[in-house]
Amino acid sequence: MIYQVSFTAIVIFGIFVLSVLGLSYFFARKAKSASGYYAAGGQIHWLVNGIAFAGDYLSAASFLGICGMIAFFGYDGFLYSIGYLAGWVVALFLVAEPLKRMGKYTFADALDAKFNSRSIKLTAAISTLVVSIFYLIPQMVGAGALVTPLLGLPHWLGVVIVGSVVIFIVATAGMTSTTYVQFIKGALLIVFSFALVVMVLNKGINLSPSKEYHRFVTLEASLSAGRVQGVAHPDYRVLGQHREGELTFVKLERNGVTSWWKLAAAGAKPILEEALSIVSLEDGTVLYNGEPKENRKFYQVGHVNKIVVDGKEVAATGPLGPFAFLNRIKNSEITRFTSKAFSFGSENVRLFYQNVTPGREVIKPGLYYKLDKGATIWSRLDFLSLMLALFLGTSALPHILIRYYTVPSQRAARKSTIVAISAIGLFYILTLFMGTGAMINGGLDVQNSNMSAPLLAKTFGLTLFSIISAIAFATILGTVSGLIVAASGAVAHDLMDKFLKIEMSEKGKVKAGRIAAVAVGIVAIILGIIFEKQNVNFLVGLAFAIAASANLPAILMLLFWKKTTSRGISWAISVGVLSSLGIILFSPTLYEIYGLSPAQAPIPLQNPGIISIPLGFITLVVASLLTGKRAAEKA
Amino acid sequence: MLHEPISETGTDRSIPKKTRLGIFMFLFYMVVYAGFVFIGMMFPRAMGAEVIGGQNLAAVYGFGLILLAVLMGLIYNFLCTRYEDRMNAGGAE
Structure with a gap:
């Protein structure tokens, strides 16, 4: 679509970005110690943390990607809403409290709490980096997609702007400012999405969406x-x-x-x-x-x-x-x-x-995922694979897991998860109305499925479009901040401090985290430019699959199977990361990006979860039984 | 530096009971979720069948899964809090 730059949009957008930067500057003084930088001192109130969870989780994929997919393919986009929300059940019932008890700053801390194993530190850090970067790509793509219509800038410049702002937020104030950015953005996103849905319902359904709408001949x-x-x-x-x-x-x-x-x-x-x-x-x-x-x-x-x-x-x-x-x-x-x-x-x-x-x-599945007419065994397996990855992925996302360390107690961890589920659940219900609203009200840019929610807002006026776009931009800032905190923690805390045992003072640890944040941010900017044309929701689905394949077997088996060994955990993480990445690299979508025919892809699955998640569990069990036996024999 | 939690959690005697409750509730939700995926995968036409108030199965089941997660979360929190208060009285979390 061809967009026109709006002065109102630029002003509202500018206010949002400056507010966020001001907040980061304000909280920077609290991030002088490692606990302040990585875990906000562990003193965030559960209600704030719950909404911040929502702000962290409701990423570009949820707002831009799901609404866009529903607008183009109806209910199939809503499957993501269902799967993303269902994943929180696993987080709440199985993972939240034990992880809070075991961890300190990062997901690797929790996994390593029992064993103190260098191989766990290394593999968990690598897994955190891979998942975070895969999750960062769609956020950056979404940022570029938003800035193009809002400011009239090219996609790559949008990605660079988001990357730079987020690097500033994270590098200055770490988890504290990230938490409050996510809290504000989460609350705004839900309130304005609700308002948008009320407007859609109040308008009803019309054969002619608006006076300006093109009359097709x-x-x-x-x-x-x-x-x-x-x-x-x-x-x-x-x-x-x-x-x-x-x-x-x-x-x-x-x-x-x-x-x-x-x-x-x-x-x-x-x-x-x-x-x-x-x-x-x-x-x-x-x-x-x-x-x-x-x-x-x-x-x-x-x-x-x-x-x-x-x-x-x-x-x-x-x-x-x-x-x-x-x-x-x-x-x-x-x-x-x-x-x-x-x-x-x-x-x-x-x-x-x-x-x-x-x-x-x-209003039923089948327009995107071929489940009825023209269905094949692979298309059905793809659907199953996606739903499995979404269900099991949430509780294995490192940037979500680290939020359990920002609250003071297990009870607070549990309560904040419930606040998150309620807020996120409400938002996901709204996505079906925003998506179908865009579908019938001239909210589609046929070239870019990620723009449906802001374009729906545009049908109700430029001011709402500007606010919704600015919120979407803040959405990306919030999620990217969380991801970069997680990734920088993996590099500075897990790899440099714990694995390589580099002696660092408290200040040195914070400095290492900041340098890592800048490096990860630059990688994310480059990838965000390369993957410009992909639907952000699809890309996030891949991040979920990698997380569910690599991290979840390790977390769940450590918590619930006494025979789990450190080798079992590190092998499961390695196999999970490699198998899921391998399947993605040989998938039809990636073949299209390589410029090859998708039909030539050796693995016809879009989502690797159905193969790589069970493989992660099997690897952990087999490796644990073998290494546990050896340890018993040595003893 | 050891891998101790950043904030003290104290002794919580209700952990085994909360863990059992969590596993039970997870399994229950998983079965309901698996039912949705199974119908979508094997009987996609059934998703279009009207069930309540003119709404089809896809809409009712989809919204139902979201609302069930919220409801079960509230029940879980209520029960866990009660276990903690009862079992940790005098040396609580």
């Missing part, structure tokens, strides 16, 4: 021998047509402007439906709907094709309650936009054609 066409010969409009001229599988696309010209249309049928008559197009010409010129970018003819889309209430077609429903809203959506027809790319002569054409989908298909 259909033209009657005349066919001969399967080719379009002309259209029933004197201004249009047929320039050619292209067949792509069962679909036929037609190129028309009007007043010197070319456009692409999809051939469809209305009863017995052939008709042409207007499509969005991005065409790259041989000389490098790119045309958006047939015109140069500066003409701003590439608009945001998403509308309802038919609304049925009590068996009758209506033009608008009026205000609706949440259940009535879902009901009406289910009984309506929604126009989604499906992408298709092909070459036409010397032109590279990318089309986004209208795809009318029954509402009942939108």
